[in-house]
Amino acid sequence: MDDWRFRFLLECVPHIVWTSSPEGYLECCNQYCLEYTGSSLEQLQGCGWQHAVHPEDLPLLLRRSLQSLRSGEAYEVEYRLRCSSDGTYRWHLGKAMPIHDGDGQVLRWFGTCTDVHSYKLAGQREL
Known part of the structure; x- marks a missing residue:
């Protein structure tokens, strides 16, 4: 996909x-x-995004991310x-x-963060 098409899709x-390097x-x-x-973007690049994560949730997110970086497999986590x-x-x-090359090496990670706040709170009220 052309860069402008990819950027347009990101903004829609x-x-x-987000995307990240093979190292995360x-x-x-x-x-x-x-x-x-x-x-x-400069503030978020590398590991700068971590400041936006709730301090109680960061250890879980980092653990899941590290597991995926090591295994090369997708992950899902709420935070x-x-x-x-x-x-x-x-x-x-x-x-x-992850996107892998022909040898199974991760070339790049693609990710999303979807707001599920209302659903999460509704589920907690049912307990």
């Missing part, structure tokens, strides 16, 4: 969308991610992200999938 999705360092994200976190507009933390479903 009403979720946080954030390289690219959509405008929604920048607006949601109140950060620049809270800080919304810059009001300072609250909202639950998100984070998903990451």
